[in-house]
Amino acid sequence: MRINSIKYKLNYNPAKYDYKTMMYVKENVKYENFTKAKEHQWECEKCKCTFSKYPDLKEHKTEKHSY
Ligand SMILES: [Zn+2]
Numbered sequence: 001m002r003i004n005s006i007k008y009k010l011n012y013n014p015a016k017y018d019y020k021t022m023m024y025v026k027e028n029v030k031y032e033n034f035t036k037a038k039e040h041q042w043e044c045e046k047c048k049c050t051f052s053k054y055p056d057l058k059e060h061k062t063e064k065h066s067y
Contacts, residue, residue, distance in 0.1 A: 011057060013043040013050075 015024035015037035023030045024037035031037035040050035042057040046065050051057040 010045055011042050011054075014038075014041040 013026065015026035015029075015031055017023075018025045018030075021030065023032055024034060025031075026037065026040065029040070031040070039052040042051040042054055043049070044051075044057060044060060044065075046061075049057075049060060049064075051060065
């Protein structure tokens with residue numbers, strides 16, 4: 001799978017581990033484990049929908065925003 005580096009920067013938004021709460025945090029959203037956090041690591045910059053896999057995000061963009 002080839003990923004365009006610009007798109008990667010734009011859409012890849014993984015959660016960060018917060019040692020205080022022992023949860024994965026992304027902006028104001030908390031995930032109790034890494035698997036859950038990973039499901040939301042790809043973010044559509046237009047509507048803020050999240051996806052676990054880049055191809056899913058790409059498909060979403062094609063359908064909803066006709067890239
Ligand atoms: Zn979208």
